[in-house]
Amino acid sequence: MVVFEDVTKIYDDETVAVDGLNLTVERGEFMVFIGPSGCGKTTTLQMINRLKEPTSGRILVNGEDTRDMKAVDLRRNMGYVIQEIALFPHMTVGQNISVVPDLLGWSQEEKLERARELLALVDLDPDVYMDRYPRELSGGQQQRIGVLRALAVDPDVLLMDEPFGGLDPLTRDQLHDELKILQDKVQKTIIFVTHDMDEALKLADRVTLMRDGKLVQVDSPEEILRNPNDEFVADFIGSERRLISPLDVLVREVMLEDIPKLGSDASLDDALSLMQEKKTDYIAVADGDDFKGMLSAHRLQELRLDTGPESSIGDAELITVTVDSRETMMTAVHRLAETEEHVLAVMNRKGKLVGAISRGWLPDILAKELWPKEAAGFETEES
Amino acid sequence: MLAQSLQSTIALMANRTFSESLVRFFNLVNTRQDDLMRALYEHVLLVAIPVGIAILIAIPLGILATRYKAVEIPALNLASIGQTIPSLALLALMIPIGLGIGRRPAYIALLIYAVLPILRNTFTGIAGVDASLKRAARGMGMTDMQMLRKVEMPLAFPIIMAGIRTSTVMIIGTAVLAAYIGGGGLGSFIVTGLGLVRDDLILLGAIPSALLAIFTDLILGRVEDWVTPRGLKV
Ligand SMILES: Nc1ncnc2c1ncn2[C@@H]1O[C@H](COP(=O)(O)OP(=O)(O)O)[C@@H](O)[C@H]1O
Ligand SMILES: [Mg+2]
Numbered sequence: 001m002v003v004f005e006d007v008t009k010i011y012d013d014e015t016v017a018v019d020g021l022n023l024t025v026e027r028g029e030f031m032v033f034i035g036p037s038g039c040g041k042t043t044t045l046q047m048i049n050r051l052k053e054p055t056s057g058r059i060l061v062n063g064e065d066t067r068d069m070k071a072v073d074l075r076r077n078m079g080y081v082i083q084e085i086a087l088f089p090h091m092t093v094g095q096n097i098s099v100v101p102d103l104l105g106w107s108q109e110e111k112l113e114r115a116r117e118l119l120a121l122v123d124l125d126p127d128v129y130m131d132r133y134p135r136e137l138s139g140g141q142q143q144r145i146g147v148l149r150a151l152a153v154d155p156d157v158l159l160m161d162e163p164f165g166g167l168d169p170l171t172r173d174q175l176h177d178e179l180k181i182l183q184d185k186v187q188k189t190i191i192f193v194t195h196d197m198d199e200a201l202k203l204a205d206r207v208t209l210m211r212d213g214k215l216v217q218v219d220s221p222e223e224i225l226r227n228p229n230d231e232f233v234a235d236f237i238g239s240e241r242r243l244i245s246p247l248d249v250l251v252r253e254v255m256l257e258d259i260p261k262l263g264s265d266a267s268l269d270d271a272l273s274l275m276q277e278k279k280t281d282y283i284a285v286a287d288g289d290d291f292k293g294m295l296s297a298h299r300l301q302e303l304r305l306d307t308g309p310e311s312s313i314g315d316a317e318l319i320t321v322t323v324d325s326r327e328t329m330m331t332a333v334h335r336l337a338e339t340e341e342h343v344l345a346v347m348n349r350k351g352k353l354v355g356a357i358s359r360g361w362l363p364d365i366l367a368k369e370l371w372p373k374e375a376a377g378f379e380t381e382e383s
Numbered sequence: 384m385l386a387q388s389l390q391s392t393i394a395l396m397a398n399r400t401f402s403e404s405l406v407r408f409f410n411l412v413n414t415r416q417d418d419l420m421r422a423l424y425e426h427v428l429l430v431a432i433p434v435g436i437a438i439l440i441a442i443p444l445g446i447l448a449t450r451y452k453a454v455e456i457p458a459l460n461l462a463s464i465g466q467t468i469p470s471l472a473l474l475a476l477m478i479p480i481g482l483g484i485g486r487r488p489a490y491i492a493l494l495i496y497a498v499l500p501i502l503r504n505t506f507t508g509i510a511g512v513d514a515s516l517k518r519a520a521r522g523m524g525m526t527d528m529q530m531l532r533k534v535e536m537p538l539a540f541p542i543i544m545a546g547i548r549t550s551t552v553m554i555i556g557t558a559v560l561a562a563y564i565g566g567g568g569l570g571s572f573i574v575t576g577l578g579l580v581r582d583d584l585i586l587l588g589a590i591p592s593a594l595l596a597i598f599t600d601l602i603l604g605r606v607e608d609w610v611t612p613r614g615l616k617v
Pocket of ligand 1: 017
């Protein structure tokens with residue numbers, strides 16, 4: 001467990017890198033710190049293993065104030081993985097993995113056995129890789145070793161500073177999956193820094209969003225996606241990600257609000273002209289405030305053939321399937337599918353008609369509102 | 384005096400072919416084998432002692448310079464100044480500053496000369512170790528000494544070795560001038576040869592010292608290769 005209590009870091013040049021941070025990272029939790037470049041993520045991480053000292057406040061690791069520990073002891077019991085990977089080029093894979101065991105004075109056999117065990121954990125054949133040098137490995141393999149090196153003495157806490165930032169997307173994806181599996185096996189408290197929202201959402205139990213050295217939101221990925229605290233968070237997430245599953249969107253956010261209405265005494269022809277005029281494939285039928293149901297274009301076509309264009313709507317069977325405006329689009333879409341209807345009436349909490357969800361319009365809403373092409377997403381550090 | 388003797392030597396030599404001189408040189412090698420061996424031995428000492436002491440001074444000083452700005456600036460500056468003084472001037476300077484003539488002032492002058500390449504390479508070698516490697520080393524809980532021993536020195540060693548090589552080869556050449564202040568060595572044949580206008584004597588100093596420089600360079604080149612960690616070569 002890692003606890004920040006009022007932690008502030010002001011550099012010599014008076015840059016306030018971290019400003020009054022209060023946060024608890026639970027034991028076994030995968031916590032991802034995210035935010036734009038320069039918001040203080042690295043500084044925060046490096047204060048945990050005391051590569052940087054807080055200007056004020058304190059940090060507790062497993063209940064103990066880090067200042068009361070010797071810095072080297074603290075660090076040896078805490079894995080540290082960085083973007084540059086930084087395997088020691090003059091050491092073999094085995095020696096690199098054994099750096100901390102070596103500092104702790106393990107015997108040769110113990111070190112070797114542990115290195116073999118760890119290599120096997122990420123499906124690297126010890127007989128092949130143990131004596132290789134970092135230069136003989138691909139970037140992805142190197143960072144796998146970087147992670148193993150951090151796990152060598154089975155520390156409780158793992159600090160990772162953009163560990164996959166230098167890898168190509170394919171390798172990064174693969175390492176995400178492996179890290180997830182690894183985390184299931186080793187159950188570490190992981191504090192992971194990134195500026196890549198996809199990475200954060202994929203890996204995190206909880207996400208800590210930072211801006212200008214301050215916490216903006218600390219929540220589960222789902223919660224952040226669904227309820228961004230403010231405009232900054234929403235922007236940071238990017239609209240296309242925010243609606244990662246379009247069916248999670250609430251009906252009221254996307255429903256058709258313009259509902260042509262007719263009384264039940266109107267004729268089918270009137271209904272058709274109104275649809276044509278409003279360019280919709282439905283109308284609502286209501287006598288005053290008394291909502292009778294929806295009439296879809298599809299149904300109208302059938303009725304015109306059956307009873308003739310002059311007959312009034314009043315005699316027709318209307319669509320009375322409704323959906324609450326606070327439900328998700330998933331519910332709405334399922335309801336459309338199950339009832340085989342072409343349109344749903346959207347009712348508010350008080351049972352008043354407030355909108356419609358129409359089958360014919362679904363592709364439009366997907367294209368325009370849920371998966372807009374222009375939503376470029378958060379790609380680079382600077383953006 | 385030096386210019387005069389040089390002029391007359393050149394004038395004399397211009398009248399002979401180089402192959403004639405070489406024959407006379409080989410005769411001399413035979414007849415004065417003992418002198419040659421003694422001079423060679425002296426020359427090796429003129430190189431080994433200053434370079435050896437320079438290594439002992441320059442490596443720790445170079446390491447300290449990477450740790451403390453207060454050491455870095457004076458150390459590197461003093462060493463460059465020492466290097467800037469022309470070598471013959473530096474040797475000659477030993478006399479007025481009261482060190483007199485003989486081997487000891489020669490050793491001291493050559494030492495001043497030998498320090499810089501080793502100091503500079505130690506400093507740049509260690510300072511040049513990738514910052515991320517140092518951060519990783521500290522982040523894993525190495526003390527400063529452990530980082531120096533396990534990370535910085537192994538990685539900087541080929542560069543330090545290159546400095547030692549440069550220094551040694553340079554001092555083999557400069558040590559020839561030590562004869563002017565009575566330091567002995569192969570240079571004494573050259574000095575005498577110039578005085579007596581004997582090209583065979585000049586060659587007796589010049590050829591072995593040139594060969595010594597070439598062989599030392601080759602051997603230290605191999606050592607440099609040998610101390611380069613395998614992981615940097617693959
Ligand atoms: N050693 C330092 N001295 C002065 N300012 C620094 C130092 N390190 C980082 N900063 C500044 O502190 C802020 C936070 O930096 P950092 O923690 O590296 O951010 P991030 O990792 O989120 O990109 C930035 O404005 C950065 O320029
Ligand atoms: Mg950073």
